[in-house]
Each structure stands twice: as structure tokens, then as C-alpha cells.
Amino acid sequence: xxxxxxxxxxxxxxxxxxxxxxxxxxxxxxxxxxxxxxxxxxxxxxxxxxxxxxxxxxxxxxxxxxxxxxxxxxxxxxxxxxxxxxxxxxxxxxxxxxxxxxxxxxxxxxxxxxxxxxxxxxxxxxxxxxxxxxxxxxxxxxxxxxxxxxxxxxxxxxxxxxxxxxxxxx
Amino acid sequence: xxxxxxxxxxxxxxxxxxxxxxxxxxxxxxxxxxxxxxxxxxxxxxxxxxxxxxxxxxxxxxxxxxxxxxxxxxxxxxxxxxxxxxxxxxxxxxxxxxxxxx
Numbered sequence: 001x002x003x004x005x006x007x008x009x010x011x012x013x014x015x016x017x018x019x020x021x022x023x024x025x026x027x028x029x030x031x032x033x034x035x036x037x038x039x040x041x042x043x044x045x046x047x048x049x050x051x052x053x054x055x056x057x058x059x060x061x062x063x064x065x066x067x068x069x070x071x072x073x074x075x076x077x078x079x080x081x082x083x084x085x086x087x088x089x090x091x092x093x094x095x096x097x098x099x100x101x102x103x104x105x106x107x108x109x110x111x112x113x114x115x116x117x118x119x120x121x122x123x124x125x126x127x128x129x130x131x132x133x134x135x136x137x138x139x140x141x142x143x144x145x146x147x148x149x150x151x152x153x154x155x156x157x158x159x160x161x162x163x164x165x166x167x168x169x170x
Numbered sequence: 171x172x173x174x175x176x177x178x179x180x181x182x183x184x185x186x187x188x189x190x191x192x193x194x195x196x197x198x199x200x201x202x203x204x205x206x207x208x209x210x211x212x213x214x215x216x217x218x219x220x221x222x223x224x225x226x227x228x229x230x231x232x233x234x235x236x237x238x239x240x241x242x243x244x245x246x247x248x249x250x251x252x253x254x255x256x257x258x259x260x261x262x263x264x265x266x267x268x269x270x271x272x
Binding site: 002012015019042045051054073077091094096099102103111115119120121123124133136142146151153154157160167 | 190
């Protein structure tokens, strides 16, 4: 076992365990904290895949913004007393079964694909993925149109969420 | 040696756990957390395919950035909706929000 495999396995176990806790914990604040653990694990995965830019934006956007926003929303929407009854709906076993079947089907389908065991190729010499990514996102031969559409989408989401959550005085 | 299969199986497991959360949980914010897990699994797949299959092209990473932007927009709008619903109906349990059902 190489160092990378050990790091991968530890990270995978921690983040999958955290993900299971996210979907099973009754207390939503605890679920949000487990979600942060899982997101950290995914950030380590990006590091293993030599995508340092994604590690950073995972921590800044997901953990720094989205997870905190969720904790805010949980606190804003909590009832006075803890909700009685189960935290899952009646068909939870069906949902679990579907997830299990989908996982088995995905792994089986992927294992029949010849590229499944591709080993890690060397990155090209002098390859700075951040520089190349930045250039590709703003060049007309690259991804400037999706990039601009994403910025319009973010602006629309900003205005839309303010308009939806606005409390009208009546 | 680590191979592409590790990351694909990990992402598939994360996706399925997220799917279970989306389908089974009652609280709308918990459903949103499940969606976040699924989106993360998708981005891991994109980056893994970039790293293992075509490291000289940047396409996978560019798609990943777009998915991040869409995920951020989705969470902001989703949480705003839940806060507005909570203000009106005093609940965000997904099975009690059934105004459109008849």
C-alpha cells in the first residue's frame, strides 16, 4: 500500500461515515456539523487528485458559506419544541433499497468498463492547472460563455432569494 | 498504485447516501443536505476523470467550477424558499407542504 492509498482509504471511511450520519442524525444541527466533516473529506480528495484550486474553493464556498448558511436556516426555522415522531418518512426502507440497488448497479456497470482500472498518469511537465483553468474560463476558445451564464445565474439567485425571503409589511 | 476505480466507487457511495437522504428525510433542509452530498459526488467524478483520463486538457475542472456555482445558487434559493414557507405555514416538513396536492 502506498501512502496515497492509505490517505485515500482513511479519508473515504471518514467522509462516508460522516455522510451516513448526515442522513440519519435526528438533530439537524448535528447533521450540519457532520456535513462539514464530509465536505472536508471531499476537499482532501481534491487534493489527492492534484486539484488544489478545488480544495480551496471547497473549504471557502462549501464549508465557509453553504454549511454556515444551512446552520443559519436550521436555527431560523426551528420550532419551539423538538418535532415529535420519526425524522424519516414512511417509505424510508424503499429509499434505502433504491440507494443500495443504484450503488450496486453503478459499481457493476463501471467494473465492466475497460477504463475502470486506469492508473494515475503523470501530469505534463510545467503544467500549472490553476493558470490553465483561469485562462480557459475567460478565453473565447474556452469556456467564456458558460462562465458568463454562471455569473448571470448567481446574480439571478441573489435577487431571487432576497425577493422570496423578503418579509412584506402588511 | 491508486486507480480511477477508487474514486469512482467512493463517489458512487457518496451519491447513493445523498440519494437516500433526499428520498427518506422529512425535514426540507435535511433534503437539501442530501442534494449537497450528491453534487459533491458529481464534482469528484468530474475531477477524477480529468486527472486520470485527460490531464492535459482542463475541461473537467472547468465543468467542476460551473457545478460549484450552480450548487451555491441552488442552496441560496432553496434556503430562501424554506424560510418563506416556514414564515407562512410554521413548518418545513416536506410531507406537510402539500398546497399543490389535490
